[in-house]
Amino acid sequence: MTKFEEGIGGYSAVVVGTKPYRVSVEARRYDYGHCECYLGQNDTLCKHMVAVAIRAVTGGKPLSEEDKKLVSQVTCSGKLGELSKSELAATKKAITAGMRYIKSYEGPSRIWFSYQSSLSEGCNRLSKIVSELPVSEQTAKVLVDMLLRLDDRLCRGGVDDSDGTVGGFIEEVVSMLQEYAKLDPACTKAFDALNGKETCFGWEEPLLEFVKN
Structure with missing residues (x-):
């Protein structure tokens, strides 16, 4: 290019x-x-x-070799620890950039498949980011905030998730957060933000079970 x-x-x-x-x-x-x-x-x-x-x-910059690697499934890093202030800011910025691909669908039917590809690209980018995070209450809060933002786009933001791409990603992150809670019980404090929330398909329920217990 x-x-x-x-x-x-x-x-x-x-x-x-x-x-x-x-x-x-x-x-x-x-x-x-x-x-x-x-x-x-x-x-x-x-x-x-x-x-x-x-x-x-990417701000006019070419993709790095690391960026070109396809990550399509969320996995827990298993490493305990927190991000530095600069790392936290960079992670939040990267999540926001990935979420730009997950947008409302207002186009004609002929571009629907291209639109679904955009959703997949966004979820793949987010998968790569979250899979590299260390396990801590700090990063659990980042993930919960991301899930709530995605849920808002599904419920009120006009995202057409007919093939379940975004919903599947949300479920994978919820499963990872359950692993977080087992590795570091302090992570469950991040789930308090879900109290009183009614999400699109009840993904918050398994996380709130940790809060109750």
Whole structure:
């Protein structure tokens, strides 16, 4: 990719595919844009637009080799410890960046599959982040906050999770938080934030059981 630029209301670049294509995407809706390839000329989200959108999310920087690794399942690190102040800030920022892929669906049916790919990309990015976290009350609070934000998007934010991508990710994180509580009982204090909450599919219930006990 060359000539990546941030303009008024969007981003543009030249992406090398079968040949170099000029590509642009909107800043507010990464699935809206234009590409000179066949799909782009037929108003269909293409991989070239996705590439520019990813570069925009990373602040114009290319993906590192670590970022290119696909992590599709949440796993507990099993390591006890806390994040430093700077690490905590970086983690929260990375979570917010990952959640940009999990957005409301307002487009025509022809881009639904591309939209679902965006949800998968967001969940994969979040999976990588949370799987690397040490186990502590501090990080448990970060995870609970993330789950509540995702739940809000599912319930009120217009996210179309028809294939269960986001819901499945939430369930995996809940299972990981249960492991947190077994490794460090202090983590259950983070679950207090769920008292009185009614989530989309009751994912908070197994965590609140730890609070009751």
